[in-house]
Amino acid sequence: MKNRDRKIGCVVTGAAGFVGSHLAERLLSENYRVIGVDNFFSGRKENLTALWKHPDFSFHERSVTEAGLLGDLKAQYPDLECCFHLAAIVSVPYSVDHPETTMEVNCQAAVNLLGEADHLGFGAFVFAGSSAEYGGEQRLPLKEEYATEHTRHLSAYGRSKYLASREVAERRCGVALRCFNIYGPRQDPTSPYSGVISRFVALALQQQPLTIFGDGLQTRDFIYVSDVVEAYLRAASLCGKATGGGKNPYNIGMGKSTTILELAETINGLVENHAGLAICPERPGDIRFSEASVDAFHKVAGWEPRVSLLEGLRKTIAWARASQEASSQP
Ligand SMILES: NC(=O)c1ccc[n+]([C@@H]2O[C@H](COP(=O)([O-])OP(=O)(O)OC[C@H]3O[C@@H](n4cnc5c(N)ncnc54)[C@H](O)[C@@H]3O)[C@@H](O)[C@H]2O)c1
Numbered sequence: 101m102k103n104r105d106r107k108i109g110c111v112v113t114g115a116a117g118f119v120g121s122h123l124a125e126r127l128l129s130e131n132y133r134v135i136g137v138d139n140f141f142s143g144r145k146e147n148l149t150a151l152w153k154h155p156d157f158s159f160h161e162r163s164v165t166e167a168g169l170l171g172d173l174k175a176q177y178p179d180l181e182c183c184f185h186l187a188a189i190v191s192v193p194y195s196v197d198h199p200e201t202t203m204e205v206n207c208q209a210a211v212n213l214l215g216e217a218d219h220l221g222f223g224a225f226v227f228a229g230s231s232a233e234y235g236g237e238q239r240l241p242l243k244e245e246y247a248t249e250h251t252r253h254l255s256a257y258g259r260s261k262y263l264a265s266r267e268v269a270e271r272r273c274g275v276a277l278r279c280f281n282i283y284g285p286r287q288d289p290t291s292p293y294s295g296v297i298s299r300f301v302a303l304a305l306q307q308q309p310l311t312i313f314g315d316g317l318q319t320r321d322f323i324y325v326s327d328v329v330e331a332y333l334r335a336a337s338l339c340g341k342a343t344g345g346g347k348n349p350y351n352i353g354m355g356k357s358t359t360i361l362e363l364a365e366t367i368n369g370l371v372e373n374h375a376g377l378a379i380c381p382e383r384p385g386d387i388r389f390s391e392a393s394v395d396a397f398h399k400v401a402g403w404e405p406r407v408s409l410l411e412g413l414r415k416t417i418a419w420a421r422a423s424q425e426a427s428s429q430p
Pocket residue numbers: 113114115116117118119120137138139140141142143144162163164165185186187188189190205228229230231278279280281282283295
């Protein structure tokens with residue numbers, strides 16, 4: 101996806117969300133036109149603060165489930181050639197309670213947008229898949245080929261992402277990225293279903309104990325948001341090319357696992373929170389261990405994570421501290 105000779109327009113669905121807003125900012129900094137789409141289901145207007153001011157940013161408050169969405173946008177922005185589709189229902193418990201809505205938003209809308217992108221001749225369609233596509237898979241590190249039709253998905257979220265990723269990967273213009281646990285500034289800590297890092301940082305800054313479910317030895321693969329954004333850009337460049345032995349969909353993670361206990365202790369140490377930990381009973385349905393194999397995307401796109409967990413945590417804490425201070429100003 102080269103942008104040297106003329107401006108290329110990109111749709112970012114989920115632009116008011118955590119990852120989508122970072123991606124939109126990066127695309128603008130690389131001289132792309134960005135058309136953000138979001139219905140604020142979980143996204144926030146504050147996430148668009150830096151974007152509003154930019155002359156190459158436009159925003160449409162619409163749902164990705166609306167028929168003909170990309171065609172309408174293409175009619176308004178003829179330079180549109182690329183779609184980063186991140187909008188989704190992201191709460192796993194919500195998806196368990198609302199499987200049909202989740203399938204409609206996370207899978208059917210993605211398939212419809214992909215079909216439209218193909219029909220309109222878009223050069224790239226990059227989809228936000230998820231590590232939840234591996235369900236209860238226990239072989240580690242998780243390799244792309246482990247997610248199959250027979251995978252026992254633990255939620256409608258995991259199933260919907262798997263089905264959509266598979267469709268995207270089959271199209272010439274499509275690449276799906278199976279992201280592991282993304283963290284960084286602007287991740288919403290207020291929902292009980294938010295990423296564990298945003299919740300731990302918020303609690304630590306309030307000098308409150310960090311809640312651990314079970315023995316804390318469960319692991320996750322945490323990846324900083326700027327590394328994920330870089331992966332999205334590289335994925336767009338791969339779209340439409342024969343990727344020589346590629347394993348589309350591709351995993352995006354650090355390729356390292358961290359225990360929740362270690363994470364909590366590190367955050368308490370960095371924030372100087374002396375309230376310690378609150379140990380609660382294990383949550384049924386939580387996966388025990390997670391770690392990505394990231395060789396495939398490295399091989400096809402030369403991508404590798406650059407931000408260490410410690411550095412990423414420092415940046416996230418600095419942002420959370422600054423936003424807490426800003427919100428406490430009269
Ligand atoms: N954060 C993570 O750890 C993680 C990990 C793997 C995959 N992902 C995927 O990355 C994407 C972005 O996640 P995020 O963490 O930024 O979550 P987020 O909730 O901040 O962003 C999702 C955005 O989609 C919007 N949205 C939801 N339904 C919509 C609809 N019908 N029409 C238009 N917009 C709609 C929401 O309002 C929100 O702004 C999602 O697809 C998610 O499944 C995230």
